[in-house]
Amino acid sequence: MKFTVFAAATAALCALATTSVAEPQAEVLHWWTSGGEAKSVAVLQQEFKDNGGTWTDMPVAGGGGDAAMTALRARVLSGNAPAAVQLKGPAIQEWYEEGVLSDISAVAEENGWADVLPAAIAEHMKCEGTWCAAPVNVHRVDWIWANAQVLADNGIEMPTTWEEFNAAADKLQAAGITPLAHGGQAWQDATVFETVVLGLGGPEFFHKALVELDPEALGSDTMKAVFDQMRKMRGYVDANFSGRDWNLATAMVMNGEAAFQIMGDWAKGEFLAAGKTPGEDFLCASTPGEGYLYNVDSFAMFDVDGADKEEGQALLAKLIVGPSFQKVFNLNKGSIPVRTDVSLDEFDMCAHTSSEEMAASSESGSLLPSYAHGMALRGAQSGAITDVVTAHFNSDMSSDDAVEMLVNAVAAVQ
Secondary structure, eight states: OOOOHHHHHHHHHHHHHHOOOOOOEEEEEEOOOSHHHHHHHHHHHHHHHHTTOEEEEEEOOSGGGHHHHHHHHHHHHTTOOOSEEEEOTHHHHHHHHTTOBOOOHHHHHHTTHHHHSOHHHHHHTEETTEEOEEEOEEEEOOEEEEEHHHHHHTTOOOOSSHHHHHHHHHHHHHTTOEEEOOOBSHHHHHHHHHHHHHHHHHHHHHHHHHTSOOHHHHTSHHHHHHHHHHHHHHHTSOTTOBTOOHHHHHHHHHTTSEEEEEOOTHHHHHHHHTTOOBTTTEEEEEOSSSOEEEEOOEEEEBOOOSHHHHHHHHHHHHHHHSHHHHHHHHHHHSSEESSTTSOOTTSOHHHHHHHHHHHHHHHHTOEEEOTTTTSSSOHHHHHHHHHHHHHHHTSOOOHHHHHHHHHHHHHHTO
């Protein structure tokens, strides 16, 4: 608690004078601004309001959260941090090391988080053993989405290998259809890249290359094959891909303008928000290869002054991990609940596939944190990799040169 004795005494006197209780307040910074995302965050806003809280919304669109982090740093430097911020993975630890995060262990312990959260994911929410963030969901990153009618019209099945994907893309291209809907933004390039790394290299190679940053893996022939495949992928996107937001790429698949999109299951939230039915209007499958890349959305709580803001943080954290919000939010968002005790009876076939394959991957040791979505590496490390991926994707750089650049870029930030 950050109350001074004077402030605490003042608050007590005010309470006695007015016989009222401080109303929970929370200013929440997030980047959920697309259709499915906005609908999902509205669920949390309403539940917060229903429990007596006042929510001040601070949405920052663009860049897969990059713009939001720029806004956050400005707020923190000015000494006026929001109460709750959408953060994840190592970024939580980085802000903790800045000395600006609150300890919400009391909420976590009172509500038994340790008993209902997967251990690996719970560790992402802790800062030196104390709880400092509340997990919202589990997104799978390595998904491929498809327009069911486009595939049926062209006699194409969902690909299970990258060779099958390339063959399908060539066939679609010959028919005048854009094979791959893609937005030319760095994080989207990185998303496609890491699914290819997993698919061609396998889980062990992925971990060595994009979690351990092993120089031999980064400079290997396998990584050259990954860049070879990325060069093919570049040929499968349309000419207007540069700068396109991910949800607009999803809309291309929805509208039959493109056949496939490689994107996390927040894309499913867009399909559902548009009234589309999985298995009928659109198809879902893991990208070729084995393993499961996870991206866990969470909210870190920043130090704030005032009983109303502290009460707001505690209420928000409780609601985020509560079973009601976990179910309703994830039904809208496209992800699956992070709590292991939430029934999936109302969830669709894609969610059931995600849950089953997450459990299987956890058992086999192939459950892996996404580098592209801030779960595996710190910002400088992931940024160095993504810069190389984007430079290669947007030029005629050879795979040999890309691998050499990758090794050097990672070494420079170690």
